[in-house]
Amino acid sequence: MVRILWLRGGPESFWGLSPEDVGVLRGVELYHIDQLHDSFAWLRAQGLSPLPTKSEGLPPGSVLAIPEHGTGRSGPLDELVQLVRRLLGPGGCPWDQAQTHETLKRHLLEETYEVLEAIDSGDTAKLREELGDLLLQPLMHAEMARLAGGFDTDDVARAVVDKLVSRHPHVFGDVEAEDADAVLRNWDRIKKAEKGGAPESILTGVPVALPALLRAYEVSKRAARTGFEWPSMEALRAKVNEERAELDEALASGDAARIEAELGDLLFAVVNLARWAKVEPEDALRRMVDRFSARFRHMEASAERPLDQLSPEQWDALWVAAKAREPGAPNQG
Numbered sequence: 001m002v003r004i005l006w007l008r009g010g011p012e013s014f015w016g017l018s019p020e021d022v023g024v025l026r027g028v029e030l031y032h033i034d035q036l037h038d039s040f041a042w043l044r045a046q047g048l049s050p051l052p053t054k055s056e057g058l059p060p061g062s063v064l065a066i067p068e069h070g071t072g073r074s075g076p077l078d079e080l081v082q083l084v085r086r087l088l089g090p091g092g093c094p095w096d097q098a099q100t101h102e103t104l105k106r107h108l109l110e111e112t113y114e115v116l117e118a119i120d121s122g123d124t125a126k127l128r129e130e131l132g133d134l135l136l137q138p139l140m141h142a143e144m145a146r147l148a149g150g151f152d153t154d155d156v157a158r159a160v161v162d163k164l165v166s167r168h169p170h171v172f173g174d175v176e177a178e179d180a181d182a183v184l185r186n187w188d189r190i191k192k193a194e195k196g197g198a199p200e201s202i203l204t205g206v207p208v209a210l211p212a213l214l215r216a217y218e219v220s221k222r223a224a225r226t227g228f229e230w231p232s233m234e235a236l237r238a239k240v241n242e243e244r245a246e247l248d249e250a251l252a253s254g255d256a257a258r259i260e261a262e263l264g265d266l267l268f269a270v271v272n273l274a275r276w277a278k279v280e281p282e283d284a285l286r287r288m289v290d291r292f293s294a295r296f297r298h299m300e301a302s303a304e305r306p307l308d309q310l311s312p313e314q315w316d317a318l319w320v321a322a323k324a325r326e327p328g329a330p331n332q333g
Helices: 011-016 019-025 038-045 076-088 105-121 124-147 153-166 180-194 212-225 233-253 256-276 281-302 312-324
Strands: 003-007 030-032 063-067
Touching: 003 011, 003 153, 011 038, 030 038, 038 063, 076 124, 105 124, 105 281, 124 153, 180 212, 212 256, 212 281, 233 256, 256 281, 281 312
Parallel strands: 003 063, 030 063
Antiparallel strands: none
């Protein structure tokens, strides 16, 4: 496995290395994540031979040097970290200083959905803006933790770098992964080993707070990675039909609890069908709701009277007219 070497401080502090550390590094294959960083030249001045990282992965037993503060060159990201410290520090913004991890949860969720909306819109300028708003959220949380004597932004970045290196042995080690499925299997195996190999459900880590449709999709994917999978699309389509029939029976019975259970079974079967069709059900439903909303607004705008005063035949005519405005409308649902 590749070992991570964090370079801390700067050349005046020998990047946190002792003469003994430098001596040990002369006996290993050393790589550096950024050959433009000041520490790359410094390592060479110590008689070492750091190499740029390789796109095909690093050999096992090698060392990957990573400067603690990224590129070592002040840039917008460093400025943003310092700006957040100013906002939350003495003389900063009262509103920001009044926030807690709990009060910021809503903002984190809102910014995430605004990023999704920007992605769906195809507007790259909007996506850039919304990603910036989203990036601010973890920096706020990290700075609040630092002020409370806990972790900071560097700790967050260091932890995710360690995790990514550890869980990508096909990039930083000698493990082969021929496709994305193999990567996921390796990820699950490594994650289990990191936790001491203790028995743990593969479903552990799926957030309970996820939107139900997204959670169902993630649970379905993880279960399938263990081999708990439908044998074919045909079998899954038959299951959907079976669940529809059971829902019809529940509706006929009038039993509210049974109706809820059967409707849930049908929805979960449809989620599995979406996964087999390589469609993200959350995205599919969100886009369908967008289409419905656009059509409904067009109906409201073009109707001569309020919709609740129209007949079903008039509603249908307005709906057809709204659909006709869309590219490829005859194929829409």
